[in-house]
Amino acid sequence: MSNSLRIAIAGLGTVGAGTVQVLTEHRDLIAQRSGRPVDIIAVSAKSRTKDRGVSLETYDWYDDPVAMAREADVELVVELIGGEDGPAKAVCEAAIAAGRHVVTANKALVAMHGGALAAAAEAAGVSLNYEAAIAGGIPIVKALREGLAGNAVTRVYGILNGTCNYILTEMREERLSYETVLADAQQLGYAEAEPSVDVDGIDAAHKLALLASLAFGTKVNFAGVYTEGIRKVALEDIDYAEEFGYRIKLLGSARMTEHGLEQRVYPCMVSKSAPIAHVEGAYNAVVAHGDFVDDTLYQGRGAGAGPTASAVVADIVDVARGFSVSTFGVPVGQLTDVEAAPIERHRGAYYIRLMVSDEPGVIAAVTAVFRDEGVSIGSMLQRARSQTEAVPVVLNTHECEEAAMRRTLERIEALDSVVEEPTMIRIESLI
Numbered sequence: 001m002s003n004s005l006r007i008a009i010a011g012l013g014t015v016g017a018g019t020v021q022v023l024t025e026h027r028d029l030i031a032q033r034s035g036r037p038v039d040i041i042a043v044s045a046k047s048r049t050k051d052r053g054v055s056l057e058t059y060d061w062y063d064d065p066v067a068m069a070r071e072a073d074v075e076l077v078v079e080l081i082g083g084e085d086g087p088a089k090a091v092c093e094a095a096i097a098a099g100r101h102v103v104t105a106n107k108a109l110v111a112m113h114g115g116a117l118a119a120a121a122e123a124a125g126v127s128l129n130y131e132a133a134i135a136g137g138i139p140i141v142k143a144l145r146e147g148l149a150g151n152a153v154t155r156v157y158g159i160l161n162g163t164c165n166y167i168l169t170e171m172r173e174e175r176l177s178y179e180t181v182l183a184d185a186q187q188l189g190y191a192e193a194e195p196s197v198d199v200d201g202i203d204a205a206h207k208l209a210l211l212a213s214l215a216f217g218t219k220v221n222f223a224g225v226y227t228e229g230i231r232k233v234a235l236e237d238i239d240y241a242e243e244f245g246y247r248i249k250l251l252g253s254a255r256m257t258e259h260g261l262e263q264r265v266y267p268c269m270v271s272k273s274a275p276i277a278h279v280e281g282a283y284n285a286v287v288a289h290g291d292f293v294d295d296t297l298y299q300g301r302g303a304g305a306g307p308t309a310s311a312v313v314a315d316i317v318d319v320a321r322g323f324s325v326s327t328f329g330v331p332v333g334q335l336t337d338v339e340a341a342p343i344e345r346h347r348g349a350y351y352i353r354l355m356v357s358d359e360p361g362v363i364a365a366v367t368a369v370f371r372d373e374g375v376s377i378g379s380m381l382q383r384a385r386s387q388t389e390a391v392p393v394v395l396n397t398h399e400c401e402e403a404a405m406r407r408t409l410e411r412i413e414a415l416d417s418v419v420e421e422p423t424m425i426r427i428e429s430l431i
């Protein structure tokens with residue numbers, strides 16, 4: 001067997017320790033598949049004494065991961081520290097500058113600095129691989145870059161954040177509020193103490209920006225992702241969605257339109273007949289539509305030591321095999337710069353929930369605004385009357401432009417009989 005691939009690992013947390021475990025337990029299998037063994041030479045983390053459940057005795061220890069990336073006698077550096085700047089970025093830059101391949105699981109870093117890092121890697125003749133950065137264990141980077149290489153991809157969408165999908169699933173199944181499920185998830189370690197990166201859709205937006213670049217050959221444009229999180233999703237809306245034949249999912253969706261590249265992350269209603277509606281709990285799923293292949297669906301665990309390390313090791317094996325593909329599927333210089341399609345030009349149907357005072361003429365006033373703005377109502381539901389409290393009026397619209405929907409809601413909110421800010425959830429067509 002030829003010379004081993006010598007690697008260094010920066011970061012020995014959930015994913016780093018998982019990667020050491022996979023490389024150790026499957027050493028022979030990986031050697032067989034790669035044509036040569038993969039040897040961990042050096043590692044770095046903050047604490048040298050922490051028990052990580054794996055033996056690190058035979059590896060060189062570095063307190064400074066950047067020095068390791070620069071100095072260790074390795075061909076490849078694995079960055080598993082995390083964070084869009086700081087040591088993670090410095091490790092990748094130092095490794096590339098020293099002519100070493102880089103594997104990372106860091107979606108924030110690649111979403112913010114992927115273009116510059118890919119250009120540097122290309123100039124240095126090394127690979128920059130990040131399979132684990134999108135949807136954890138699901139091999140979606142390989143699917144888009146390699147498996148679908150013969151297709152023009154017309155749309156890519158998916159459930160890209162396991163924490164949000166877990167919260168929405170628990171809310172529906174256990175009939176609990178967002179706040180209760182989030183608190184439980186934090187206690188169980190499924191959600192961070194500071195959950196905003198997940199629940200505000202930022203993590204999903206990082207991943208979507210990468211998916212869009214891979215799918216359409218465009219420059220990564222994280223700033224161009226329209227992002228809404230799940231904080232405002234109420235249990236009533238989940239119940240009404242069921243009644244109307246939908247499930248609420250935090251979806252990331254990208255497609256090329258006449259108005260530019262549409263990149264959106266928001267909670268939306270998807271038909272219960274769509275396979276993605278049944279992806280529950282902490283699972284992730286991605287659908288990529290290619291012009292020749294049609295819809296392809298990928299589902300699996302989007303996080304956790306095993307699934308994420310599985311993807312990291314796949315990238316390491318590529319390097320061991322001598323297999324290399326451009327970071328975003330085409331050389332950096334050929335990635336195109338496309339305008340972001342404004343959300344106001346989005347076209348689709350909408351679910352609207354209003355809380356109104358129960359008095360004569362309210363419905364007439366509401367429907368008059370819809371009529372004036374040219375937004376056509378598909379169905380309307382008014383729940384039981386109450387003498388004292390506001391009552392919900394729930395309606396679905398036919399397809400219209402978002403700008404018209406927003407104008408409609410602004411005017412409706414200003415009506416005296418409407419007592420709360422209206423809830424608006426997009427109904428996503430998955431065709």
Ligand SMILES: NC(=O)c1ccc[n+]([C@@H]2O[C@H](COP(=O)([O-])OP(=O)(O)OC[C@H]3O[C@@H](n4cnc5c(N)ncnc54)[C@H](OP(=O)(O)O)[C@@H]3O)[C@@H](O)[C@H]2O)c1
Pocket residue numbers: 010011012013014015016044045046047048050063064065080081082083087105106107108132133136302303304305308
């Ligand atoms: N966890 C997942 O399920 C998952 C899934 C997909 C992608 N990812 C990505 O994978 C990456 C790692 O995530 P993780 O969950 O494994 O994080 P983690 O458990 O917090 O581990 C981070 C590691 O980095 C080390 N570290 C932090 N600052 C350092 C520094 N200045 N110098 C050297 N080492 C330093 C920490 O050292 P100590 O252990 O000594 O504190 C720790 O070992 C992130 O980019 C994340 O977005 C994670």
